[in-house]
Amino acid sequence: MEALEQFKQFLDGRGLKYTREREKIFQAIVAFEKPFDVDGLLFYLKQREIKTSKATIYRTLQLLQESGLLRTISLSPTDHRTNLYSLCGKYRAYDHLICTGCGKVTDVEKKQICDSCRTITQDRGYQLESHSLRIFALCPECQKKGLTVENCR
Amino acid sequence: MEALEQFKQFLDGRGLKYTREREKIFQAIVAFEKPFDVDGLLFYLKQREIKTSKATIYRTLQLLQESGLLRTISLSPTDHRTNLYSLCGKYRAYDHLICTGCGKVTDVEKKQICDSCRTITQDRGYQLESHSLRIFALCPECQKKGLTVENCR
DNA sequence: CCTCTATTGAGAACGAGTCTCAGTTGCATG
DNA sequence: CATGCAACTGAGACTCGTTCTCAATAGAGG
Ligand SMILES: [Mn+2]
Ligand SMILES: [Mn+2]
Ligand SMILES: [Zn+2]
Ligand SMILES: [Zn+2]
Numbered sequence: 001m002e003a004l005e006q007f008k009q010f011l012d013g014r015g016l017k018y019t020r021e022r023e024k025i026f027q028a029i030v031a032f033e034k035p036f037d038v039d040g041l042l043f044y045l046k047q048r049e050i051k052t053s054k055a056t057i058y059r060t061l062q063l064l065q066e067s068g069l070l071r072t073i074s075l076s077p078t079d080h081r082t083n084l085y086s087l088c089g090k091y092r093a094y095d096h097l098i099c100t101g102c103g104k105v106t107d108v109e110k111k112q113i114c115d116s117c118r119t120i121t122q123d124r125g126y127q128l129e130s131h132s133l134r135i136f137a138l139c140p141e142c143q144k145k146g147l148t149v150e151n152c153r
Numbered sequence: 154m155e156a157l158e159q160f161k162q163f164l165d166g167r168g169l170k171y172t173r174e175r176e177k178i179f180q181a182i183v184a185f186e187k188p189f190d191v192d193g194l195l196f197y198l199k200q201r202e203i204k205t206s207k208a209t210i211y212r213t214l215q216l217l218q219e220s221g222l223l224r225t226i227s228l229s230p231t232d233h234r235t236n237l238y239s240l241c242g243k244y245r246a247y248d249h250l251i252c253t254g255c256g257k258v259t260d261v262e263k264k265q266i267c268d269s270c271r272t273i274t275q276d277r278g279y280q281l282e283s284h285s286l287r288i289f290a291l292c293p294e295c296q297k298k299g300l301t302v303e304n305c306r
Numbered sequence: 307c308c309t310c311t312a313t314t315g316a317g318a319a320c321g322a323g324t325c326t327c328a329g330t331t332g333c334a335t336g
Numbered sequence: 337c338a339t340g341c342a343a344c345t346g347a348g349a350c351t352c353g354t355t356c357t358c359a360a361t362a363g364a365g366g
Pocket of ligand 4: 252253254255256257291292293294295
């Protein structure tokens with residue numbers, strides 16, 4: 001199913017409305033394609049003279065998350081306050097490759113990771129719900145300009 | 154090497170001092186054993202009439218992170234603002250099993266995950282630096298009282 | 307001592323995200 | 337249409353973890 005359709009159905013199922021504001025915000029996010037922050041979203045909308053309040057944006061992001069269409073990414077291994085948001089398909093894993101040089105975020109899909117998570121939880125009697133993997137590494141472009149880093153372990 | 158020794162060497166190498174305040178904070182963190190938040194640390198110190206300011210605590214946590222002895226954990230898949238801190242060994246991976254019911258955090262070590270990260274980065278020409286995996290799942294105790302959750306994917 | 311840093315505490319500042327509340331909109335129903 | 341009512345919205349106050357500022361203090365070396 002298309003993302004928009006999924007969002008509309010989600011709203012409908014909750015007795016909520018697909019309003020002009022929600023439409024504008026949704027379209028902006030789709031237009032971005034890449035992970036974005038709320039700052040950038042606000043600026044983008046302001047540039048196009050689309051008036052929306054911060055509150056409405058956060059409320060819409062919340063709905064998108066609840067509908068399974070949006071996820072958040074925390075960019076730093078040590079400071080979990082700088083968040084990006086990104087539209088996603090209907091899967092519940094959040095695996096990202098993050099360049100520590102330029103901040104570029106790439107989606108990663110690897111069956112092996114999901115398998116490991118399943119094993120880990122089963123071994124301990126847990127019931128798996130979801131997981132989030134962030135891999136911090138230098139992209140090829142940044143390596144050409146940049147520093148070498150200590151390897152994992 | 155012992156953690157305290159490692160911290161002292163780190164400070165020394167930077168021309169910094171192992172002060173009374175830093176000592177008290179370090180001891181409190183060791184005494185905790187479990188992941189803690191700054192709130193809790195402040196309360197713990199206040200109870201024992203050890204006077205330290207918030208600023209000094211944050212500054213010390215920063216140093217501990219830079220020395221490789223401390224890591225942060227973000228507890229929610231969607232909201233990266235609630236952080237815990239936890240002493241750790243000298244490895245750079247941050248893998249945690251987090252109970253979505255009671256919030257219990259368990260360390261996880263799995264070679265397979267580090268291997269996957271290595272493969273993913275190598276395939277794309279990245280240079281691996283570190284990774285952070287959070288697995289969200291219901292612990293056995295919470296399952297006895299609690300809800301069933303949707304499985305991963 | 308004297309000097310030069312590193313350090314500290316108090317509290318102001320910051321900033322992403324949330325809440326409040328009064329006014330608006332969408333929609334169903336008579 | 338008119339009326340009713342819940343959902344929705346924007347402005348701005350608020351929260352709360354974290355960082356910054358700055359004046360006072362402490363350590364180490366000469
Ligand atoms: Mn921005
Ligand atoms: Mn607390
Ligand atoms: Zn890069
Ligand atoms: Zn639990």
